[in-house]
């Protein structure tokens with residue numbers, strides 16, 4: 066399997082080359098040259114596989130530069146009941162007639178990002194050892210991504226993590242989760258500033274090509290193809306649990322920010338998994354909802370990006386969206402470049418409203434969308450608690466609300482649960498007046514010793530810290 070860039074660069078790459086890279090050299094995103102198609106016989110064969118074996122089967126279609134026995138071992142080591150809490154790994158349960166919750170948040174940091182990041186940690190360790198290389202991961206986080214990356218990379222050989230976060234702005238639980246890690250290869254850097262300052266620092270350091278090369282700086286952000294690929298697996302696992310046979314369609318609703326999670330659903334659908342609808346749930350930051358309603362994609366400025374109670378969906382632009390648009394415009398790289406480089410670069414928007422490619426997009430690709438507000442989240446959390454004695458986190462609540470607007474008779478609707486409520490306790494308290502229960506392993510973590518350095522919002526200070534801690 067070869068990978069191409071959405072922006073038309075002539076090079077083709079193998080999986081392990083793009084594994085450790087970010088964007089393609091022309092600024093595009095990597096995608097497989099074509100999506101492998103799954104026939105009904107294969108679906109039937111996969112239906113009863115344990116999760117790790119299902120992951121191996123799917124990954125094998127996209128990865129041909131790791132020997133199968135090694136890839137199988139990596140999957141087996143990643144997806145265990147010990148790490149994800151159950152043998153099913155992503156257990157499905159029916160909430161109400163035809164509406165299901167797929168639990169993706171029982172990994173080490175209680176958010177769905179563990180599903181991909183845990184695999185990435187093992188793939189990185191494997192590939193770096195094979196090359197005799199090292200990697201220093203530099204990131205910026207306001208919560209879920211940073212902790213998932215740290216828990217995936219802790220103790221891994223050849224990898225260090227330098228994770229910046231805005232000082233004092235994450236929830237006490239999220240701070241404790243990250244800062245209590247005592248592993249020598251994990252470095253927490255609290256920046257006196259806001260999340261945008263952290264992102265600017267990461268950009269500035271990455272743009273210093275000399276420094277980047279010398280210190281082998283890399284990232285684990287959501288545009289990494291391996292992360293997306295790992296997420297394709299749980300659409301298949303959810304499908305098998307929601308159906309008794311492979312001729313039944315299923316719909317999914319996905320709380321969305323950077324369009325990584327739901328893009329994996331799109332890939333599963335392109336492979337032939339019988340997905341009827343993919344509902345993109347957004348919050349007040351409704352860039353994606355606006356696109357699916359109108360055909361206009363309009364990125365927001367930082368000042369127009371709302372701080373909401375589903376913060377992991379607070380985005381100004383959706384960094385994975387380019388992958389879907391590439392398929393939408395028939396994989397026409399010149400057209401894609403015009404949209405993302407010319408139109409978006411110059412005007413901050415592009416308009417496909419009268420383009421035939423957009424006209425029947427909903428039908429061809431199955432997408433629908435929805436938008437929720439803070440009041441909607443509180444109402445959904447209360448309603449779900451009252452009627453089903455089930456607590457959901459604010460992101461999953463956005464998903465539930467969106468799902469109910471798109472139900473179709475006889476078609477199971479699977480809502481992806483993207484975090485556990487304890488991660489966003491403040492909003493749960495606001496809705497219900499009490500704190501959600503916390504898993505045993507996280508009891509009292511706020512009191513543990515913290516491993517964190519505080520630095521000013523200055524890229525030079527961060528570079529100096531990295532240089533000091535690299536031998």
Ligand SMILES: *Cc1c(COP(=O)(O)O)cnc(C)c1O
Pocket residue numbers: 176177178209210287320321322323324325326327377378460483484
């Ligand atoms: C990251 C995240 C999302 C958004 O996922 P994308 O892949 O960026 O669309 C939604 N909910 C939670 C809890 C998250 O951590």
